[in-house]
Amino acid sequence: MIPIAMPVLAEEEADAARAAVLSGWVSQGPQVAAFEREFAAFVGAPFACAVSNCTTALQLALTALDIGPGDEVITASHSFIATANSIRNQGAVPVFVDVDPETYNIDPGRLADAMTPRTRAIIAVHQMGMPCDLEALTMLADRHGIPLIEDAACAAGSEILIKENWERIGRPHGRIACFSFHPRKVITTGEGGMLTTADAGLDRKFKLLRQHGMSVPDTVRHGSAQVIFEEYLVSGYNYRMTDMQAAIGRKQLERLPDLVARRRAVAARYTELLGNLEGLRLPAEPEWARSNWQSYCVRLANRFDQRSVMQSLLDKGIATRRGIMCSHREPPYAKAEQRHDLRHSELAQDRSILLPIYAQMSETEQLRVAECLRAELARG
Numbered sequence: 001m002i003p004i005a006m007p008v009l010a011e012e013e014a015d016a017a018r019a020a021v022l023s024g025w026v027s028q029g030p031q032v033a034a035f036e037r038e039f040a041a042f043v044g045a046p047f048a049c050a051v052s053n054c055t056t057a058l059q060l061a062l063t064a065l066d067i068g069p070g071d072e073v074i075t076a077s078h079s080f081i082a083t084a085n086s087i088r089n090q091g092a093v094p095v096f097v098d099v100d101p102e103t104y105n106i107d108p109g110r111l112a113d114a115m116t117p118r119t120r121a122i123i124a125v126h127q128m129g130m131p132c133d134l135e136a137l138t139m140l141a142d143r144h145g146i147p148l149i150e151d152a153a154c155a156a157g158s159e160i161l162i163k164e165n166w167e168r169i170g171r172p173h174g175r176i177a178c179f180s181f182h183p184r185k186v187i188t189t190g191e192g193g194m195l196t197t198a199d200a201g202l203d204r205k206f207k208l209l210r211q212h213g214m215s216v217p218d219t220v221r222h223g224s225a226q227v228i229f230e231e232y233l234v235s236g237y238n239y240r241m242t243d244m245q246a247a248i249g250r251k252q253l254e255r256l257p258d259l260v261a262r263r264r265a266v267a268a269r270y271t272e273l274l275g276n277l278e279g280l281r282l283p284a285e286p287e288w289a290r291s292n293w294q295s296y297c298v299r300l301a302n303r304f305d306q307r308s309v310m311q312s313l314l315d316k317g318i319a320t321r322r323g324i325m326c327s328h329r330e331p332p333y334a335k336a337e338q339r340h341d342l343r344h345s346e347l348a349q350d351r352s353i354l355l356p357i358y359a360q361m362s363e364t365e366q367l368r369v370a371e372c373l374r375a376e377l378a379r380g
């Protein structure tokens with residue numbers, strides 16, 4: 001069986017988790033602080049704040065920016081539903097804008113139409129690890145005086161060309177970037193998330209809000225020779241990452257450059273193997289973007305049936321997934337009026353297939369996927 005994805009977890013991660021357990025400090029502590037420092041340094045961000053997952057990261061971002069009931073947030077429907085849920089969970093309204101059919105990312109050209117006096121933020125998704133057009137998006141956000149939040153759930157290790165420099169996603173280019181460490185992403189802590197920002201005030205808010213609004217972190221109180229009485233300055237949440245997760249995350253982060261390099265090689269090989277297949281469109285990077293290839297998404301011509309192609313591959317032991325979902329087609333968002341023409345989003349979901357991709361994928365496995373797909377498409 002060739003799976004759709006497979007995390008790279010080995011003795012290093014197991015040892016790190018074991019050491020965290022035996023240290024006696026298992027909730028948010030020194031490992032979390034170290035993971036934050038290392039992640040910030042890796043992406044080139046002044047600040048990073050670790051949290052329980054990317055959904056809570058997005059919610060913290062919105063909370064810290066005071067976005068709530070009555071506010072509208074422009075985003076893509078063509079994303080994992082967590083993006084829309086994070087907005088809805090704040091009492092705000094997601095306003096869905098269509099994607100660019102080439103990159104599957106929000107189309108900056110369609111944003112102006114979706115702006116209203118109630119628009120308070122944009123959440124742009126670096127879908128499947130492919131950077132979105134941050135230059136256009138930051139310009140638009142600045143022009144309208146609203147913050148840009150990057151849903152970088154899938155984009156750890158992806159890069160974008162900004163003024164002739166390759167910079168990592170998370171630097172951050174918008175006000176805040178939010179990452180996920182779910183096992184389907186390129187690095188994992190089981191569950192986990194991270195916010196990066198260049199704004200010290202926002203970072204302070206994240207760190208307050210993620211642990212109940214508590215004025216003094218437990219690590220400080222624990223290490224103090226003086227008695228400290230903490231205060232609870234705002235009504236916060238418990239969105240903490242554990243030290244076991246952070247210890248694993250630090251090892252994953254060490255692997256990240258190599259994981260991305262290997263995924264790029266796998267993607268390049270797919271492009272080589274499938275390049276001349278009639279009726280199949282392959283993903284392509286704009287010249288200003290370098291994906292981490294969290295997913296490899298191919299588009300079928302209209303004459304093929306998505307489900308039966310996927311079923312035939314599954315029958316041959318190859319797992320695939322259909323294109324990224326559209327939130328507006330799911331019951332919680334089906335009645336939303338805040339929606340623009342989403343034709344390309346729907347086509348992307350209905351005509352695309354995600355092929356297996358993981359860092360340790362062998363050439364033999366890739367050949368098998370390519371051959372099965374070729375045979376299937378030849379059947380018509």
Ligand SMILES: *Cc1c(COP(=O)(O)O)cnc(C)c1O
Nearest residue numbers: 053054055080082083153180182
């Ligand atoms: C995975 C994902 C999320 C949610 O991440 P969790 O860590 O599982 O909460 C949000 N947005 C996008 C685009 C994702 O792919």
